[in-house]
Amino acid sequence: MKKLLRHGLRVRSERRASLWRRHDLRLRDGDGIIGSASSAALLREASDSTLAGRAIDGDMAAFEVIVRRHSGLMRAHAIRLLGSNSESDDVVQEAFIAAWQQLPELRNPAALKSWLMRIVSFGCMDRIRARRDAANIDDHDVADSEALTPEAVVTAASRNQALALVLKKLPPPQGQVWELKQSGGLSYEEIGEVLGLPPSTVRGALSRARKTIIQEMEVWR
């Protein structure tokens, strides 16, 4: 049953070619019909695909649900890339505004989440580039010198904590590359472009990051 529905049940109207001409009520721009409370509740539970479709058609209420649903994930991703600061909030906000404008070009509305993650990734990279230009040096890349001790990972309280520890200790640009690839869903070429690195360097960094993470996380399997 479900499968059949996915393909779509098409019901064509039998009512044809009747000419309706009545004008007892007019609708001005932005009037719209105020949805009932139950349809507002339905909207909150609706699939990304339905919400994206409505937002493409200009439904701001649907877009608001999208914002509430995905802003946490986008913010977590931005914080990873930018460090914990208020900039991440701005980046996420800008990403949503850009998303609203670009939504009509979204080919697969069901892939809304990964599409949003890509937009916020690019936004974060713009910020990082701006920072670098402002500092005018190859700055704050070299923050970590302490070696990752296996004990720290082993004694972490949870798998999440262990992984967070491993990721934090990755030397640049491995951490960024990993985050942009795994959570941002960017391609090697795109990562190279946003970081100003040749794709081969991105590949190499990702490959080293992957190996380190696998080895460090071995004990948590």
Add this chain to the structure above:
Amino acid sequence: MNEMEYGPDELDGHTLEELSDYLDAGFTPADPSIDDSPACQMALAALAHVKTATESLLETEADEQPPTSESFIAGILEAISMNVRAGRSIPIAHPSPTARITMTEGAVRSLIRGAGDNIDGVLVGRCTLEGDVTTIGTSIVVDLDITVRWGENLTAKAAEVRAAVAAALATRTDLVIHGIDVTATDVYPVQHKDGEDTE
């Protein structure tokens, strides 16, 4: 610590990168030289574990975020209200020959969504107006996607939506409707939120 090296020597000629791409591609097209290699399978299991762990870490961090503030949302909504996707201008007949009244396509879509959403157990998705809506009297086709509550009779619900949309358009616009195509794209489960059942 006796770490596995994950080089081509240990992985029957494959690299970790190849295996990672293979994992991301959902193991397609099937590669027997990977599928039949115990070393590759071990590495793939490690990769899959790390992938899951990465996703779960981000989800956890997302959950730990403070709730999205209302001012944050208001800021976004205010900015996007500058771009309301008005679409085409749809003329409305008027007795005075000098008056020109139009309605935006966006407003018509909103009218259609509202009419469909008012049907119990139905949520409207995308909605398009096919045909030249800018010339009065041209017949057009309305195409809309709906999601229907699990267990409902789809044909009956589609008919209800069609009738409601037709009535709303007849009352509020001068569009000549040639047909209203309703496509049920999905079903949604019967909700039980906060312990209360929505019938």
